[in-house]
Amino acid sequence: MNEEELVIAAQSGDNEAFYSLISLYSENLYNIAYCYLKDQHEALEAVQETTCRSYLKLKKLKQPQYFKSWLTRILINYCIDEQKRRKKIVPIFQDKQVEEDSSKVENMAIEFAINELEPKYKHVIVLRYFQDMAIPDIAKVLDCPEGTVKSWIHRALQQLKNSLNGEGDFNV
Amino acid sequence: MFDTEERELNKLNQTMKDVLKPDNIDEYVKKGLALGIKKKRKSQIKKFSNIAAALILVIFISSIRAIPTFAEFVTRIPGLEYIVKFINYDKGLKSAIENNFIQHINSYVTHEGLTVTIKDAIIDSSKGIIFYSIENKGSHHFVNLENMKFMDEKGEQLKAGVSWGGAINKDMALEKMLDGMVEINFTDDMIIPDKIFVEVKLRDSATSNPDHRNQEEILNSVWKFEIPVDKEKIRNMEKTYALNQSILIEGQRILFKNVTISPTRVSINVEYDKNNSKKIFRFDDLKLIDEKGETWSTIKNGISGSIIDENHEILYFQSNYFKDPKGLYLTGSSIRALDKDKSTVKVDVENIKLLNSPKDRLSLTKISRNDSTMTLDFDLKVDDPRDKDYSYNVFSYYIKDSSGKVYESGGARCSSSIDQVQQYSLIINKSQNIKSPLYLTLEDYPERIEGEFKLKIK
Numbered sequence: 001m002n003e004e005e006l007v008i009a010a011q012s013g014d015n016e017a018f019y020s021l022i023s024l025y026s027e028n029l030y031n032i033a034y035c036y037l038k039d040q041h042e043a044l045e046a047v048q049e050t051t052c053r054s055y056l057k058l059k060k061l062k063q064p065q066y067f068k069s070w071l072t073r074i075l076i077n078y079c080i081d082e083q084k085r086r087k088k089i090v091p092i093f094q095d096k097q098v099e100e101d102s103s104k105v106e107n108m109a110i111e112f113a114i115n116e117l118e119p120k121y122k123h124v125i126v127l128r129y130f131q132d133m134a135i136p137d138i139a140k141v142l143d144c145p146e147g148t149v150k151s152w153i154h155r156a157l158q159q160l161k162n163s164l165n166g167e168g169d170f171n172v
Numbered sequence: 173m174f175d176t177e178e179r180e181l182n183k184l185n186q187t188m189k190d191v192l193k194p195d196n197i198d199e200y201v202k203k204g205l206a207l208g209i210k211k212k213r214k215s216q217i218k219k220f221s222n223i224a225a226a227l228i229l230v231i232f233i234s235s236i237r238a239i240p241t242f243a244e245f246v247t248r249i250p251g252l253e254y255i256v257k258f259i260n261y262d263k264g265l266k267s268a269i270e271n272n273f274i275q276h277i278n279s280y281v282t283h284e285g286l287t288v289t290i291k292d293a294i295i296d297s298s299k300g301i302i303f304y305s306i307e308n309k310g311s312h313h314f315v316n317l318e319n320m321k322f323m324d325e326k327g328e329q330l331k332a333g334v335s336w337g338g339a340i341n342k343d344m345a346l347e348k349m350l351d352g353m354v355e356i357n358f359t360d361d362m363i364i365p366d367k368i369f370v371e372v373k374l375r376d377s378a379t380s381n382p383d384h385r386n387q388e389e390i391l392n393s394v395w396k397f398e399i400p401v402d403k404e405k406i407r408n409m410e411k412t413y414a415l416n417q418s419i420l421i422e423g424q425r426i427l428f429k430n431v432t433i434s435p436t437r438v439s440i441n442v443e444y445d446k447n448n449s450k451k452i453f454r455f456d457d458l459k460l461i462d463e464k465g466e467t468w469s470t471i472k473n474g475i476s477g478s479i480i481d482e483n484h485e486i487l488y489f490q491s492n493y494f495k496d497p498k499g500l501y502l503t504g505s506s507i508r509a510l511d512k513d514k515s516t517v518k519v520d521v522e523n524i525k526l527l528n529s530p531k532d533r534l535s536l537t538k539i540s541r542n543d544s545t546m547t548l549d550f551d552l553k554v555d556d557p558r559d560k561d562y563s564y565n566v567f568s569y570y571i572k573d574s575s576g577k578v579y580e581s582g583g584a585r586c587s588s589s590i591d592q593v594q595q596y597s598l599i600i601n602k603s604q605n606i607k608s609p610l611y612l613t614l615e616d617y618p619e620r621i622e623g624e625f626k627l628k629i630k
Contacts, residue, residue, distance in 0.1 A: 016591060019205055026197045044200045051204025056212060110180045129181040157174040164177070 007064035018058065022051050025068060028131055029075050035114075035126045036079035046082065050075040069140035072131075076123060076141070113163045121156035128153055202595070206588050251276070255292065255303060258353045262471065264491030265301070268294055268435045271494045275399070283393030285310020288372050290397050291351075296434045297364065297410045299475070300356040302399070306374070308344035315344050318373040318390050320354050324365035333357035335475060357475050364406070370397040409493070410434045413629055415502075421623035424448045424509060428502060431629050437471060438489040440502070446483050450509040453616045456558055458504040460489055460629075462497030500629040506558075506622045510614060517567075519548065521608035531619060534566070537595075545582065546603040550596045554589050554618045563588050566596050568613040575607045 001009065001017070003024070010018035022029075026047055033046035054074050061070050114125055123142055127133045135153075139146045252269070259265040268274065273294065280289035287307040294301045300322075306315055322330045336354040344350065358364065372395040411433045418427040425445035432439045438460060444452045460468040470476055471488045478486045492500070510530055518527035519536060526536045538549040552564055569581040582601040587594050600606065 015205065015209065019201070019590065022201050022205070023198065026201045027193065030193070030197050040194055044194065044197065047197055048200040048204035048207070051201050052208040052211065055205060055208030110177075110184055125181065129178070130185045157177050160177045160181075161174060164180075 003067060004064045007058075007061070007067045011058055011061070011064075018055060021067065022054070022071075025071060029071070031130055032072065032075055032126055033079055035130055036076070036122075037082060042082070046075060046078055049078055053078070066140055069137060072127070072141045073143070080119065110160065110164065113160045116163060117156055117159060120152055121159065124149055124152045125156050125160075199595070202590050203587065206590060210588065251278075252292070254305075254351050258303065258351075259301075262490050264435070264437060264468065264489075264493065265294065267494040268491065271435075273435050273494075277397075277399060279397055281395045281397065282309065283395060284391055286312060286315060286374060286391070286393075286395075288374070288395040288397075290370065290399065293399055294436060295368075295399070295401055296406045296436050297358070298432070298434045298439060299358055299436050300368070300399075301436065302354045302356070302370070303351065304354065304372075305349055305351045306344070307349045309348075312344050312376045314341055314377040314379065315350075316341060316375050316377070317352060317354070318375040319371075320373075321371040322356055323369040323371070324363075325367055325369070327369070330356070330365070330368070331359050331362040333359070333475065333478075355475060357478065359478075364401060364403055366401055366403060368399045368401060370399060371395070372397070406434075411493075415440075415627065415629060417627045418445075419623075419625045419627070421507065421625070422450075422621040424450050424452065424507075424621060426452065426507075428627060431502075433491065433493050435491055435493045437491045438468065438493075440487045440489065442485045442487060444483045444485075449511060450621065451512045451515045451614070453508040453510070453614070455487070455504050456506040456508065456620070458487065458502070460492065461501050461503055462492065462495070463499035464497070466492075466495075466497070468492050498630075502627045502629055503625065505624040506620050508616060508619065509621045510617050510619045515614045515617075517612045517614065519608070519610040519612060521546075521606070521610060527609060530614070530617060533618060541603070544602050544604050546600045546606065548598045548600070550598070552594045552596055552618070553592060554594050555592045556618055556620070559618055560589065564594055564596065564616050564618065566614060566616060567598050568615050570613070571598075571600055572611040573607045574609050574611075577607075579603060579606060 001020075003021070006017045006021045010021055029047050029050055030043055033043035033050075034040070037043050037046060050071065054071055057074070061067065114122060117125065120142070124138060127138045127141060128135075133141070135146050135149050138149045142149065252274075255269065259269070273296075275293045275295065277290045277293055280287050282288075285308070287309060289305045289307070290302060291305055292303045302320070308315065317336060320334060320336070322332060322334065324330060334354065334356050336352065342350060374391050374393075374395070375389045376391055377389050413431045413433075415428045415430050418425050420426075425448060427443040427445065429441040429443055431441075455470070458470060468490045471490060475488060477488055480486065514528070514530040517529070517534065519525075520527055521539060524536060524539050526534065529535060533553040535551045536548065537551050538547075540547045540549075550566065552566060554562075554564065563586040565584060565586055567581075567584065569584070571579045571581060573579065579600050579602065582599040584599065585595075585597045587596070598612070
């Protein structure tokens with residue numbers, strides 16, 4: 001079965017088909033979630049919750065060919081909510097956590113810079129560079145015109161450049 | 173123009189790909205799917221009960237002399253509406269309340285801005301059910317029951333098993349008052365006191381996540397109560413019938429010794445012949461049936477049985493005490509059981525291998541260790557349609573290692589079936605010095621013996 005057929009089978013109640021579908025993208029989902037949540041366990045929970053939510057909402061997906069974009073959107077929405085919730089509950093831990101986890105990877109400076117971006121700029125960077133998604137696909141996930149995605153990527157890169165150059169120590 | 177930035181981004185991408193991928197993503201996909209399936213089913217049941225409620229309403233409108241439902245019955249008694257959600261699954265308890273077999277206690281104590289009320293209690297000679305509420309008058313969050321102790325007049329703890337469902341776990345800053353229920357399972361050799369003394373300890377957590385719990389959250393205060401018991405009355409309410417009939421299924425002999433009927437439940441004493449070649453785990457469909465065909469099933473949401481020893485067990489059913497049927501029978505048709513010589517599973521920890529797997533249903537997928545805890549992950553093949561909604565708790569919590577030392581399990585997790593496979597994890601505490609191989613005793617397994625039986629109780 002190809003992806004579209006899997007979606008149609010899953011929509012008519014085939015749980016095995018649904019499982020195969022999610023398995024196609026589970027690593028992608030994990031990577032995106034990690035970019036947002038910066039915590040292995042929470043990223044895994046995001047994968048779990050996205051699986052659950054998409055399973056419950058699957059019948060509402062009208063165009064099977066857009067399954068991946070649709071799924072990614074559910075994940076991103078979850079991550080954003082989760083970030084907001086975390087900010088509300090433990091504002092003190094927020095910075096600390098970023099610091100701790102970032103120290104595990106080398107590219108601290110750029111990671112910091114990405115975290116500082118406005119949400120829409122962050123979305124496009126994550127999807128473009130960490131998910132290697134093409135502009136039209138990103139447009140589908142974020143539900144906006146391709147032109148907008150292009151200009152957001154441009155502005156996001158500009159901001160990254162500024163913040164990396166601005167803080168000379170981190171410059172590479 | 174952005175060459176440096178793009179290079180950095182690609183480098184970061186590569187780093188993340190290399191470093192950060194856990195190997196158990198799939199496990200979380202399965203959990204998510206299981207959760208989805210469960211939620212969907214729940215919402216379907218809800219829909220169905222809405223339709224059922226609509227139907228009942230229609231019946232009420234069209235006929236004046238309708239039989240009042242249980243929910244309607246309790247809403248006529250002020251203050252009892254809240255009980256419906258706790259006992260709606262147990263028709264024996266419903267009928268106890270309809271027959272006014274419930275004590276209104278309504279005694280409350282306030283400490284640290286939290287008022288605990290013991291609202292009502294149902295107590296007979298077999299068990300007690302305590303309905304309580306917690307009200308937040310201060311600035312608390314996730315308040316849950318830490319412990320409820322029951323004592324006699326001398327301050328000695330009752331010889332009884334106490335159980336309560338999962339934590340209420342709701343933010344009490346938002347919901348000021350919450351209800352809960354605790355069951356006390358009296359043992360045969362326990363003397364029921366004239367007064368039961370209750371001590372409640374509470375815990376106040378900042379989040380709902382049980383992984384973040386610690387000792388400091390337990391509040392210092394003790395909320396104390398007394399519940400009077402009418403011993404004479406409850407003793408007279410218990411009826412015992414000698415049964416002493418045995419059944420023989422696929423060569424296995426099972427003796428049903430006696431049946432005790434009290435308002436909260438029916439208890440049946442069972443003995444498995446020690447010469448049986450198979451170990452009996454559970455009955456699939458054991459139930460009581462009266463002369464008109466009405467049935468009472470075993471208790472599933474609560475304490476379902478007491479194990480006395482290897483070959484003796486007490487099984488509990490929903491009570492028909494107030495129905496008092498003329499004829500009563502015990503029926504069943506299939507029992508989960510496995511050859512005794514196969515009912516111990518040997519695990520080679522070093523090579524992550526099972527040295528035997530009964531009927532090839534069980535496989536060991538992973539062993540993980542941290543500090544002193546060891547977790548064993550298994551896959552269990554479950555292909556019988558009867559097990560569609562059942563999760564197997566496969567092993568006993570007592571684990572023996574090769575030196576003969578017994579370790580206690582810190583708990584187990586079981587999943588529902590996905591593609592006819594259930595995942596089961598057993599956690600062993602304080603296992604630094606554990607010596608391979610380990611011996612695990614099966615407590616339940618998807619193998620069956622079958623044969624219909626019907627025994628007359630009265």
